[in-house]
Amino acid sequence: MKLTSYARLLAYAGLAALLSNLAYGSAFSDSVSNGFMAINDFFESNQYEAYASIMDFMFFSLLFISVYLIGVRYGLRQAAKPEKAIAILLGILTAFLLVSSGFSIGKLVPYAGWLMFFLLFLVVWLALKGVKNKFYRLVLALLVVLLIVALMNGYFEDLAIRPEEAVE
Secondary structure (H helix, E strand, O other), rough: OOOOOHHHHHHHHHHHHHHHHHHHHHHHHHHHHHHHHHHHHHOOOOHHHHHHHHOOOOOOOHHHHHHHHHHHHOOOOOOOOOHHHHHHHHHHHHHHHHHHHOOOOHHHHHHHHHHHHHHHHHHHHHHHOOOOOOHHHHHHHHHHHHHHHHHHHHHOOOOOHHHHHHHH
């Protein structure tokens, strides 16, 4: 069985992590637990606020570089090195302009719920491919999404069906 270069790299990184743990002289689970505790303390004490701008810049850079690379591939029908370089530079510049103007990913948090509703609707819409009429498919997808959201929020908790009442 031939390993790819990524699998080899992952195996070497795992081996290095295990060997460094042996040199440290503690159990692997203790090291992992201490690492998670350090990450938890970092977020609980709001130490990330000092790095908020760089995190926003990295997020927006990756987002816009991806979008521009997709645009180059479909818009120009070719993605040679110069086009890729231009897309990368445009992505970095767009991220820089957004962050320098004070825009943050934190401003998008109130819209996360709407994004989840849309993604749930999209999954249900794709699952209902068998319905040929688009209007009925839309109505059925909306009703299924509303039912799923109602079930998840516990709107039907007080609804009780007692078999002894149904028999009478």
